[in-house]
Amino acid sequence: MSLIRESDSEATIEGVRLGDLAERFGTPTLIYSRAEINARVTAFASAFGALDHLPCFAVKANNNLSILSLMATRGMGFDVVSGNELERVLRARGDASKVVFSGVGKLAGELDFALCSGVLSINVESSDEFELALERAKLAGIQAPLSVRINPDIRVSTHPYIATGEKTTKFGVSAEQAAQLLLRAHASKHARAVGLACHLGSQMTDAEPLLRACSLLLSVVDELQTRGVELEFIDLGGGFGVRYNNEREFELGGYARAILGQIEGRGLKLVTEPGRFLIANAGILLTRIIRTKTNDAQRFAIVDAAMNDLIRPSLYQAWHRVSRASLPSDEASEGPWEIVGPICETADTLASGRELAIAKDDLLCIDSCGAYVSVLSSNYNARNRVAEVLVDGDSARLIRRRECLNDQLALETPYLA
Numbered sequence: 001m002s003l004i005r006e007s008d009s010e011a012t013i014e015g016v017r018l019g020d021l022a023e024r025f026g027t028p029t030l031i032y033s034r035a036e037i038n039a040r041v042t043a044f045a046s047a048f049g050a051l052d053h054l055p056c057f058a059v060k061a062n063n064n065l066s067i068l069s070l071m072a073t074r075g076m077g078f079d080v081v082s083g084n085e086l087e088r089v090l091r092a093r094g095d096a097s098k099v100v101f102s103g104v105g106k107l108a109g110e111l112d113f114a115l116c117s118g119v120l121s122i123n124v125e126s127s128d129e130f131e132l133a134l135e136r137a138k139l140a141g142i143q144a145p146l147s148v149r150i151n152p153d154i155r156v157s158t159h160p161y162i163a164t165g166e167k168t169t170k171f172g173v174s175a176e177q178a179a180q181l182l183l184r185a186h187a188s189k190h191a192r193a194v195g196l197a198c199h200l201g202s203q204m205t206d207a208e209p210l211l212r213a214c215s216l217l218l219s220v221v222d223e224l225q226t227r228g229v230e231l232e233f234i235d236l237g238g239g240f241g242v243r244y245n246n247e248r249e250f251e252l253g254g255y256a257r258a259i260l261g262q263i264e265g266r267g268l269k270l271v272t273e274p275g276r277f278l279i280a281n282a283g284i285l286l287t288r289i290i291r292t293k294t295n296d297a298q299r300f301a302i303v304d305a306a307m308n309d310l311i312r313p314s315l316y317q318a319w320h321r322v323s324r325a326s327l328p329s330d331e332a333s334e335g336p337w338e339i340v341g342p343i344c345e346t347a348d349t350l351a352s353g354r355e356l357a358i359a360k361d362d363l364l365c366i367d368s369c370g371a372y373v374s375v376l377s378s379n380y381n382a383r384n385r386v387a388e389v390l391v392d393g394d395s396a397r398l399i400r401r402r403e404c405l406n407d408q409l410a411l412e413t414p415y416l417a
């Protein structure tokens, strides 16, 4: 999927030329389109129109404060997995009462913070965590709103690193254990049993496994109801796949209708946790070719972005579309090109075998970099993390300045012996 309009003149994002953005902010830079984020949020929310539905943006996909603030102004809830993610949501003026707190390793301090902030739910993933949440709620004199994440043992077709619904993974508990924990929550004066959750994996293109998980959750809802426990919601997680290349995008409308068929008339709210779907295709990584290099086997375009800025190709063998963002120069030569960064690893290949007419100093645009790009970046090779820019119509503004070496050194120089 490309955000970029290529005309006879130059590539633009909304009303702004990528060449101008490179001049103004330098490269490499992550650039997001406000209009595209808004369009994705609207498409997501309207697909679930007929349901009592709370979409909670998965903050792990992109935790930039300005992005979170945009999500908050659109009425979104948030799915957080750490105290720091919760703090980011609150600083972006997100509504704590629309926050679900997921994750297998919550610490006592994080539970305290979530409880005092008034989150919608703590999605418990083990009996140990359940005990801790009760203990912390008792100490704080607060009733903990508890959901339990079920591991439904359902396989989905996606990269193995991001499949989370099988029982060989660390996530959730069995349906039987979830029912027991929620019965205990109901019986405790320090907790409220509010929901059941699951999350099967990320970048899924097929709704069928999610519908099976939904049936399983509803069977537990029914069992609990016969024992006097009325839950407020089921949370079916995120994972809605987008197009990077020729994949089929997850078909939300059919999914929402099927869920409606299953939960209609039960008085249950539906919570979802979309991350990638809302932002992956609303961002690009703008990079410049430092030089080209050819040997007997390959032609390399060495760019100023690297695997520390965009880890997805090396970590998940992910494919991102690459296009030229400046006019072809007279020196341009045809590929296939290996698009590589300056880092000292062969894994530092951002794209392989690309047919492009390019030359030294050209600007390139790497698509679908809105989700799981900035959040997964690092300082490997002592590289500074990139700048982030939000485009809105004809204007663009910085939403995170480029790091400088002093930002990195500040954490170490005071301790230099």
Ligand code: LLP
Binding pocket: 058, 060, 061, 079, 102, 103, 162, 164, 199, 201, 202, 203, 237, 238, 239, 240, 273, 274, 275, 276, 277, 312, 316, 371, 372
């Ligand atoms: N909820 C939970 C509990 C999750 O673990 C995740 C993602 C989501 C929601 C959001 O999933 P989404 O709608 O974004 O697919 N770094 C990987 C993706 C890791 C996803 C981890 N969990 C990548 O770049 O593909």
